[in-house]
Amino acid sequence: MTVQTFDVVDLSPEEMERSYLEYRRACYDIVYRNAVDRGVLKVLDKPVTLAQFAEKFHVVPDKVDVAGLLLKALVKHGAVKHDPDKDTYTAVAEPPTHELDIDLIRQATGRDSFEELRHSENYAGIIDALTTDANPVATTFDSDHLPVWEEVLQAPFYRYSRVQAVREIGGTGPHLLDLACGPGFGLGELAEFAPTDGTVFGVEISTDFVASATQRNAADERIRVTRGDVTQPLDFLQEGYFDGAMIVGAYHFLRNPEPLWDNVARLLRKGGTFCVSYVLSKVGTIDQEIMDLRFALRRPVSYQPTRQQVLDLAEAKGFELIREYGLGAWRWYSFSRK
Ligand SMILES: C[S@@+](CC[C@H](N)C(=O)[O-])C[C@H]1O[C@@H](n2cnc3c(N)ncnc32)[C@H](O)[C@@H]1O
Structure with missing residues (x-):
């Protein structure tokens, strides 16, 4: 009997990209959920500029630009609106719910569940990194980070x-x-x-x-x-x-x-x-x-x-x-x- 083995490396680039992009949608979702848990969305209750957000959220001075990227990611996710005239950010009243396809995500990441992905991902550490001089998500190329x-x-x-x-x-x-x-x-x-x-x-x-x-x-x-x-x-x-x-x-x-x-x-x-x-x-x-x-x-x-x-x-x-x-x-x- 011939056993058919399937390896993701045999997918077409289009199929792999579909899986990969679904995984990235999940990453936006991970960052969004962590933003909710850590009170980011509360700070965005009313329109704030990046500088006002940084002050209210106690972002360390040299990470204000990273906080700006966080706000842009939340805009892309659909949870925050940006007003280009006033350059302010506001949480939307009803954030969109994204139905994620776990089969596609599993194919891209090898992870079996969304929860597993959420807890294993270092995306979770990004928001914590904003308020400290330390960088818990740096992954330099050395033996400490080899695993x-x-x-x-x-x-x-x-x-x-x-x-x-x-x-x-x-x-x-x-x-x-x-x-x-x-x-x-x-x-x-x-x-x-x-x-x-x-x-x-x-x-x-x-x-x-x-x-x-x-x-x-x-x-x-x-x-x-x-x-x-x-x-x-x-x-x-x-x-x-x-x-x-x-x-x-x-x-x-x-x-x-x-x-x-x-x-x-x-x-x-x-x-x-x-x-x-x-x-x-x-x-x-x-x-x-x-x-x-x-x-x-x-x-x-x-x-x-x-x-x-x-x-x-x-x-x-x-x-x-x-x-x-x-x-x-x-x-x-x-x-x-x-
Ligand atoms: C993400 S890893 C990729 C490793 C490997 N190519 C793979 O795909 O499995 C990037 C690697 O690039 C190495 N690297 C970065 N800059 C380099 C340079 N200027 N010369 C040689 N290696 C470099 C890093 O040390 C690290 O091992």
Whole structure:
């Protein structure tokens, strides 16, 4: 008997995006419910400007801009109205009730219930972060946060984007490069495509994550990991050696991504494939406000390149776009090196 196994990575990008966006609607809902529990909506009983809200809610001075993003997220959710003339915010009398599709959310997150999602999500900590100098929702790339990252990087919607990149570059030839490889899930996934004499090389800036990636893939001799900054010249790697390269979930942490493109242009052979996957972008999708809010508190800081900025750099460095899609604000691009 053949057992049919289903893996979310086989969904079409459109199906995955539907699931992903439902999950983000749930994130707005989580923030809204926490806002109610913590008295945010009470402060918005009467019209207030951001400055008045910050004063009444005791927001610490350097987080007033984050409070502004919270108000924008609540507007997007439909619980708050913004008056553009007076620049004031007011809670609406009857906030809309959103029927959430738990099957779609489960498909995107792997979580079985909305309550589980609500309690596990660090969106819950955002409002508490506004009134304290501490940042309970920062998730730096170190051993303290490794368990959180291991969970995020294996979440179905995230793994989806990485596996599509793995599939895109996996068949290009024996030598594959994972830039900003993190704790090394992508290296293992790439190795499934590499021949026995192939190479899967990871470069990663966090010492703790290099250690984790090395340990995770220790049994596979084709996999090598080294500590390095992908925005510095990767001179220790041979010119034109790689058939495929990917950077997943990391492009938006690069203040200036141009040197990354120089590295990839040097390291990829002509006709090789470069996949920029899961890059947080300013594209105006419905998850924009919730992503802006979440990433305002995340450390290290992140940037949100527009599609045009990515394509302009690719063009300038000799790459041609061959495929792209998006999961809300998260974009995925595949390029061929001309
Ligand atoms: C969200 S994780 C993604 C990890 C991995 N690519 C994955 O998809 O499983 C982002 C990673 O980018 C790394 N990173 C950020 N800036 C970097 C840089 N300039 N050079 C190398 N790695 C970097 C971080 O340390 C972190 O491990």
